[in-house]
Structures are given as C-alpha cells and as structure tokens.
Amino acid sequence: MNAAVLPDRDAIIIALDQIADPKTGQGLASAGLVRGLTVGEGRAGFMLEVAAADAALYAPVRDAAERALLAVAGVRKAQVVLTAAAKAPTPGVTRVRKGAQLAPDPRADTHGMPPAERLEHVRRVIAVASGKGGVGKSTVAVNLACAFVALGLKTGLLDADVYGPSAPKMLGIDEQPKFEDGKLSPLRVWGLKVMSIGFLVDEASPMIWRGPMASSAMRQMIQDVRWGTAEDPLDVLIVDLPPGTGDIHLTLVQKLAVDGVVIVSTPQEIALIDARRASAMFRKMNPPVPILGVIENMAFFPDPATGAPIPIFGQGGARSEAERLGVPFLGEIPIDIALRKGADEGRPLVATMPDSAVGRVFAAIATSLHGPRP
Ligand SMILES: Nc1ncnc2c1ncn2[C@@H]1O[C@H](COP(=O)(O)OP(=O)(O)OP(=O)(O)O)[C@@H](O)[C@H]1O
Ligand SMILES: [Mg+2]
Missing domain, CATH: 3.30.300.130 (Fe-S cluster assembly (FSCA))
Structure with a gap:
C-alpha cells in the first residue's frame, strides 16, 4: 500500500x-x-x-x-x-x-452575527475560563457545579473543551447521551445534568479535524440540548471552557448568552498574565460578559505536619489580580490530594466530602455567586 x-x-x-x-x-x-x-x-x-x-x-x-x-x-x-x-x-x-x-473561519463570523441567544429553560449561565491550560479549570467547574447542587439548585454542566473533554472522566460517565425528539438529553450524574462535547467529537479524531469541527459541534451543544422544560427549568448551567482565547470562546459568546464568567488562575505570574488576557477578551465581547470573580487554584500546599500553608506557586497573586480587575476574589483552593484523586476516579470531592476543608471553600464560592440558600 x-x-x-x-x-x-x-x-x-x-x-x-x-x-x-x-x-x-x-x-x-x-x-x-x-x-x-x-x-x-x-x-x-x-x-x-x-x-x-x-x-x-x-x-x-x-x-x-x-x-x-x-x-x-x-x-x-x-x-x-x-x-x-x-x-x-x-x-x-x-x-x-x-x-x-x-x-x-469562525473569527469572520463576528460581523453580522445575530445577537447571542438565551438557552431555553436555563435561568443562568456561568462560564469557567482561564487563559492558561492546566490550572484546574475543569476541576473547579465540576466541583462548583456539585456545590450548586448542594445549595439545592437544579444544575447543569456543559463541558465545552473540544481539545480535552474532562467531564466524562471527572464524573465517571461512560454512556452516551440519547437523541430524543430531535434533542439531546443530558446525562444525569451526581445530581447534575451533564453534556460534554466529548460525546460528539471522537477523541481519536486527529487534531486537524477538531478545529473546524469544534465550532459547529459547539453550536450543536448550544442549540440541541434539552436542559430543562418550562415546568422544570435549570437554575444554573456551568460551562467548562477550553483554555485560551480562541474560536470556541468566540462561538460560545456569540451564540450563547453567558451571564458571567469565573476566571481560574494559579498564583503564578505566567498564569495571571493569561488570566488577564482572558478577562480582557470577555470584556471586549459585544455585549461584554461580566467577570463574576477570580478563583485562585493550587493556592498553597498545606504543611502535612501543621496544616500551615506553603505557597508553592507564590502568594496572593490572584487576589491582587482580582483587585486590579475590580472584580470579587471568590476564594482560594489549596493543592489537595483528595480533590485530585476524586477527579481522577470520577468522584467529585464536593459531592463525596462536602464537609472537607476544600468542600467548604467550594460551598462558600457557590454561595457568593448565587446568594445564600433560600
Ligand atoms: N487544587 C488542586 N489540587 C490538586 N490537584 C489539582 C487541583 N486542581 C487541579 N488539580 C489537578 O491538576 C490537573 C489539571 O486540572 P484540570 O484538568 O482541572 O485543569 P484544566 O485547567 O481544566 O486543564 P485544561 O487546560 O487541560 O483543560 C488534574 O490532574 C487535576 O486533578
Ligand atoms: Mg479542562
């Protein structure tokens, strides 16, 4: 051959x-x-x-x-x-x-695009973004979604990371969503409704296919998923974005009305610069997407003997970045082995150990994003 x-x-x-x-x-x-x-x-x-x-x-x-x-x-x-x-x-x-x-080229679409549409039967859409990859965005998105469930809210998670979908693995899902009456039904797990672009784009597909297909698959995610009904709407949908400031972000914000974005960063200078770039991009959108706040992930390592914070990646960077951006600092999540293990095993820490120190941080962040439990 x-x-x-x-x-x-x-x-x-x-x-x-x-x-x-x-x-x-x-x-x-x-x-x-x-x-x-x-x-x-x-x-x-x-x-x-x-x-x-x-x-x-x-x-x-x-x-x-x-x-x-x-x-x-x-x-x-x-x-x-x-x-x-x-x-x-x-x-x-x-x-x-x-x-x-x-x-x-999705960038060419910015002109003459219809205004972003609200998702049907979804009250609020919060995107989780970062400029840099690997800062823990998916870990935060998944656990934050579980924290909203614990607040008694009907919550969905849309994993929009076409380059590395994580929701199926982090939530332990191994089925495919069903196509019913022309709409995709999200999967239900840990009290969440979940849809991942990983269900639509073959993970084994070569990268070169993914770029052009990503934006279209993203549109399908936005238009064809039944998140709720008039009688049973979703209270909040968390969207886990891919890292960076590329086509997917543009498609998403052009097509889907996002109520706000949460920026995840580590305390490192390099991650902060990227977080700054990401927040500038959301603010430049038409209309601008409000930045709801900054979460510092991997903020410190608790000393195994004393529990005292050891600032592996520096200290306080994300907090001062939030101040600089004039947005709330939502909280700091330490480096935590149980959090990492939970993500690897498909058992989100916030769902399995809500009263752990990290579980309480996520609960506090969810509360400050939503307001106290009714
Ligand atoms: N606070 C934390 N403590 C320990 N491990 C963490 C923490 N946050 C994230 N991790 C681990 O770091 C790795 C990267 O996290 P994750 O996949 O959430 O990052 P990401 O920003 O979504 O990455 P990508 O840019 O590839 O989408 C994972 O193995 C995750 O379990
Ligand atoms: Mg991710």
Whole structure:
C-alpha cells in the first residue's frame, strides 16, 4: 500500500453528489451541504450543517454520506458531523468548486452575527475560563457545579473543551447521551445534568479535524440540548471552557448568552498574565460578559505536619489580580490530594466530602455567586 496517496477529493465530491438533499433534491455537494471537507490519509469527513428543525430529517443523510465516503477508494474512516446551525450561508464561507464549501473561519463570523441567544429553560449561565491550560479549570467547574447542587439548585454542566473533554472522566460517565425528539438529553450524574462535547467529537479524531469541527459541534451543544422544560427549568448551567482565547470562546459568546464568567488562575505570574488576557477578551465581547470573580487554584500546599500553608506557586497573586480587575476574589483552593484523586476516579470531592476543608471553600464560592440558600 502506498501510504502517501490520499483519497481523491473529486471522487469524494462526485460520490457525495449522488446523495440527494431531501430539501432541494440536488446532490449534497451541489446543494452546498458539504462543508469543511477534510481528506487525509485513509480518511475523509465533513460537516453537514442544516437548520435546527431539520436535524432529524438529515440523520439518514449523514449515515448515507458516511457510507458513500467509505466506498471511495482509500477511505477507511469516514466522519460526517451533523450540526444544526444557521439556515443562511455563514459570512466568510469560501466556495471552492461545484458548490462544495470550506468551513468558515469562525473569527469572520463576528460581523453580522445575530445577537447571542438565551438557552431555553436555563435561568443562568456561568462560564469557567482561564487563559492558561492546566490550572484546574475543569476541576473547579465540576466541583462548583456539585456545590450548586448542594445549595439545592437544579444544575447543569456543559463541558465545552473540544481539545480535552474532562467531564466524562471527572464524573465517571461512560454512556452516551440519547437523541430524543430531535434533542439531546443530558446525562444525569451526581445530581447534575451533564453534556460534554466529548460525546460528539471522537477523541481519536486527529487534531486537524477538531478545529473546524469544534465550532459547529459547539453550536450543536448550544442549540440541541434539552436542559430543562418550562415546568422544570435549570437554575444554573456551568460551562467548562477550553483554555485560551480562541474560536470556541468566540462561538460560545456569540451564540450563547453567558451571564458571567469565573476566571481560574494559579498564583503564578505566567498564569495571571493569561488570566488577564482572558478577562480582557470577555470584556471586549459585544455585549461584554461580566467577570463574576477570580478563583485562585493550587493556592498553597498545606504543611502535612501543621496544616500551615506553603505557597508553592507564590502568594496572593490572584487576589491582587482580582483587585486590579475590580472584580470579587471568590476564594482560594489549596493543592489537595483528595480533590485530585476524586477527579481522577470520577468522584467529585464536593459531592463525596462536602464537609472537607476544600468542600467548604467550594460551598462558600457557590454561595457568593448565587446568594445564600433560600
Ligand atoms: N487544587 C488542586 N489540587 C490538586 N490537584 C489539582 C487541583 N486542581 C487541579 N488539580 C489537578 O491538576 C490537573 C489539571 O486540572 P484540570 O484538568 O482541572 O485543569 P484544566 O485547567 O481544566 O486543564 P485544561 O487546560 O487541560 O483543560 C488534574 O490532574 C487535576 O486533578
Ligand atoms: Mg479542562
């Protein structure tokens, strides 16, 4: 086998054009439904972007398209991501040939985008962000969500980190959400409703697919998940963002009305600089997203003998950063082995040991974000 030979793009487009678009009767490529076509060694995939109301109608089309791709010489793995999105072609879309379109650069979408929509039946959306990776954002998001549950609030967690979804592992989930009546039902665990982009994007997919697919998958997360009903709305949804200030953040804030963002940082200077960048990005959004406060994670290591704080990463950095930003300092979470172990084992500490020192810190943060228990 010659590994360097890629599947032929023209053959792929011709194959896809044999499948009829149920709306227009045209072939899929001619109808402009083949977006973000990616062809790599042994694989091919694209995004099938349709109006939200048509998602169910196009599910068999997606399956047929995957079969058609697999029938093309050299394609061993096919992935067609069905996403429910805007009906009109998105600004920035580049037409390449015969109606096939490349995925738009999400940054180009900032202009002329409709205003952010409120999630149906969700009272409040709080995003957890950081500039730097690995500062404990997911650990904080998961445990903060559990702390809201303990306050008696109906709480959801949306894991939006396409580059490294953590909710399934941190919450010990190994099932897939169900698609019912055209909507995805979140999974229920630890009193939470949980949806992870990890359920939609194959973790084994090469990185190169993830960038362009991420924004579309994110839109599906926003539009197609049934978080609650008119009679039984969600009180709060925590959104765990990927690190950085990239496309996902833009898509999220352009599409989804976020009521506020919590910034997580370690006390280190480098993490603080990134936290500053992240908060500047949220403030520059149109409309600006309020910064609800800063949480300092891995704030210190408690001396095993005395419990006295040993400031491994420096001291007080996030607190003074919060002051500089003019936002509340929400609390400091120490380096804690049980917290780390709980995350690794899918048993969040706040749910299993709410009265531990760390459990109480999260409870205090949840209370200050929400107000005292009614
Ligand atoms: N306070 C803490 N004490 C001990 N371990 C922690 C603490 N916070 C986070 N960790 C551990 O640090 C690692 C990174 O945490 P986590 O995955 O929450 O970071 P993240 O900011 O979400 O990372 P990414 O940027 O990759 O999304 C995990 O192994 C987690 O268990
Ligand atoms: Mg994370």
